[in-house]
Amino acid sequence: GAGVSQSPRYKVAKRGQDVALRCDPISGHVSLFWYQQALGQGPEFLTYFQNEAQLDKSGLPSDRFFAERPEGSVSTLKIQRTQQEDSAVYLCASSLKRQLNTEAFFGQGTRLTVV
Amino acid sequence: AQSVTQLGSHVSVSEGALVLLRCNYSSSVPPYLFWYVQYPNQGLQLLLKYTSAATLVKGINGFEAEFKKSETSFHLTKPSAHMSDAAEYFCAVSVTGSARQLTFGSGTQLTVLP
Numbered sequence: 001g002a003g004v005s006q007s008p009r010y011k012v013a014k015r016g017q018d019v020a021l022r023c024d025p026i027s028g029h030v031s032l033f034w035y036q037q038a039l040g041q042g043p044e045f046l047t048y049f050q051n052e053a054q055l056d057k058s059g060l061p062s063d064r065f066f067a068e069r070p071e072g073s074v075s076t077l078k079i080q081r082t083q084q085e086d087s088a089v090y091l092c093a094s095s096l097k098r099q100l101n102t103e104a105f106f107g108q109g110t111r112l113t114v115v
Numbered sequence: 116a117q118s119v120t121q122l123g124s125h126v127s128v129s130e131g132a133l134v135l136l137r138c139n140y141s142s143s144v145p146p147y148l149f150w151y152v153q154y155p156n157q158g159l160q161l162l163l164k165y166t167s168a169a170t171l172v173k174g175i176n177g178f179e180a181e182f183k184k185s186e187t188s189f190h191l192t193k194p195s196a197h198m199s200d201a202a203e204y205f206c207a208v209s210v211t212g213s214a215r216q217l218t219f220g221s222g223t224q225l226t227v228l229p
Contacts, residue, residue: 040124042119042219044219045216045217103161104217105158108157109158
């Protein structure tokens with residue numbers, strides 16, 4: 001597709017349930033980023049991949065959060081044993097090059113609600 | 116360390132009026148600065164970015180922003196608001212220009228009144 005695609009668009013999970021959020025970056029984009037956007041807040045960095053390598057996971061809030069990009073394309077963000085504070089919009093972004101100062105393109109996000 | 120403060124979580128303007136969305140930043144090194152727009156149920160779209168080439172930056176949809184180092188500001192303006200400008204706007208700062216190190220403000224919701 002032409003842009004970054006995320007699925008599902010909406011997810012309701014019961015507290016304690018595991019969820020998996022998918023990101024399809026723009027074809028050929030080397031870098032992939034996950035952000036978490038809580039209600040009324042700006043996005044906050046979670047993790048970053050360069051191809052299949054996860055180079056930075058400093059923003060992951062707990063060890064219940066796990067991200068992977070095994071073939072350097074599609075990425076999955078997994079949250080285990082979801083808690084109410086995990087409710088947020090999860091944004092994925094990709095950029096073409098490894099170089100700095102390269103524009104990142106964002107997907108529409110997945111809105112996760114934990115009940 | 117870097118941070119961004121957006122003054123005013125909600126701004127309302129009349130159609131045709133000037134749009135002014137305020138952003139102040141804090142950075143220990145010369146920053147890269149960005150404005151993103153988020154329409155309902157859409158992802159973030161880059162409006163414009165400052166990379167030290169010019170202090171007045173022109174972006175898409177008639178928006179522009181001026182980098183003022185003395186005021187540590189990067190306010191977003193548009194001379195004449197259009198109904199289609201109604202959205203949430205985020206200012207962001209990065210010391211490297213990479214999305215990896217983007218720090219976002221909390222956003223300003225722009226309402227355009229007919």
